[in-house]
Amino acid sequence: MANLEAPRKGFADALIRLGERHDNLVVLDADCAKSNMTNLFKNRFPERFFNIGISECDLVGTAAGMAIAGKVPFANAYANFLTGRGFDQMRISVCYSNNNVKIVGHNAGTSAAQEGATHLPLEDISLMRSLPRMTVIVPADAVEMEKAVEAAYYHDGPIYLRVGKLPVPIVTKKEEPFEIGKAIKYREGSDITIISTGIMLDESLKAVEELEKQGVSAELLHIHTIKPIDREAIVASAAKTKNVISVEEHSIIGGLGSAVAEVLSESQPAKLRRIGTNDRFGVSGKMDELLDLFELRAHRIVSTANELLGEKVNS
Template identity: 80%
Template sequence: MAEMIAPRQGYGEALVRLGEKHNDVVVLDADCAKANLTTMFKGKYPNRFFNIGISECDLVGTAAGLAVAGKVPFANAYANFLTGRAFDQMRVSVCYSNNNVKIVGHNAGTSAAQEGATHLPLEDISLMRSLPRMTVIVPADSLEMEKAVEAAYHFEGPVYLRVGKLPVPVVTKREDPFVIGKAKFYKEGGDVSIISTGIMLDEALKAAEELETQGISAEVIHVHTIKPIDAEAIIKTASKTKHVVTVEEHSIIGGLGSAVAEVLSENCPVPVKRVGTNDRFGVSGKMDELLDFFELRSHRIVSSAFELLKEKAPV
């Protein structure tokens, strides 16, 4: 059984290591450092940590100013408030101005769980993906989160990094490469392609195992970078299997499913099923309950694959 670790744990630890190696790293937080685990960085580098308070617009604006001054700021807040309230500051002060700011959205997806329905960000990827110059990264687990933090620092330009709060299975490996904009093939198959992002990689792999028992060969690809998306990998797998299921812990509008459909409609038209939340707001509950409620589970991926395979593939 896979080890369960919270992605925010990997984020906090990676941030400290980054601070040890690079004096230009600064961390800003919207008065939620304990929840975001940026307290790790604050404890070691208090002079490079800034609590801006519950003011996401000021958080992003201040981060942009620090970037202009030559620093590499990591601006942290709850994803729902950060991407919603500070969208204008990210649009103008960060992206339009092309400032080297790392926007970090915490409590992402269903990991906000019992904090309330309005706290569940199921639209954040869509919002961030719409911004010119913004790179959008959604790691699968704590281990990949560590690599993403390092990669975001070395990437010149605006980055949105999505971070989950609660423990999830660690399904990636230490030796797995992490390159911004490059997807990773986790399993080869010939009948259907399962393209996942974030914590849904675990469910995608489980679905592939289930499909295998039923005589269906599934190819599994993990897309940790939603923008720029790895169009080459998506076209390659779709050309091979002719059937694609996308899986995300996010709305099917504007997220991974939309990005994949855009690539395929222009380059390799094949049937696509999108697994995610279907144009609705979140609800309160435990994380496992919400994953069940929204049917973000392997059984839904399996049923989506079978629905596709009943359709006639394009010639």
């Protein structure tokens, strides 16, 4: 059984390591430092931590100003409020102005489950992906989160980094390379392509194993960078299998599923099914309960693959 660790812990650890090496790294928070674990950076570098208060618009605007002054700001807040309320500032002060700001959306996806529907961001990737110049990164676990934070610091330009609060299985390895915009192929296959992002890598790995038992050869691509998406990897895999499933802990509208559909429609026609939350809001509950409610589980990936392949699987 995989070890469990909160992605926010990987984020905090990487931030402190970078802070030790780079004096220009600053951290801003919207009065959620304990929850976001940015308090650990504050304890280590108090002079480079700024609590802006519960004011996401000011958070983003201040971060943009710091970037103009030569700092590398990581602006932290709950993903639902940050991407919703701070959108205009991100659009103009960060992306239009092309300022080197790292927008960090915490408490993302089902990890906000017990805080209620209003706090459950299932549209944040869609919003951030729509912004010109914005890079969008959705790591799978705490280990990959550390690599993503490091890559974000060295990337020159706006970035949105999605961070989960609650512990999830560690399924990636420290020695695996991480490059912004490059997919990672976890399994070779010939019958169907499964494309996952974020914490859905764990369920996708389970689905691949179950499909293998059924005689189905599934290829698995992990897309940690939603934008820019790895078109080459998607096209190559779809050309081989002709059948594709996208899997995300986010709305199928505007997220990974939409990005994959755009690539396929323009470059490599293939049958596609999108697994995610289907144009709906969340509800209050435990994280596992919400993953069950949204059917973001391996058994749904398997059943969707069987439906997509049809007679080929049933013969």
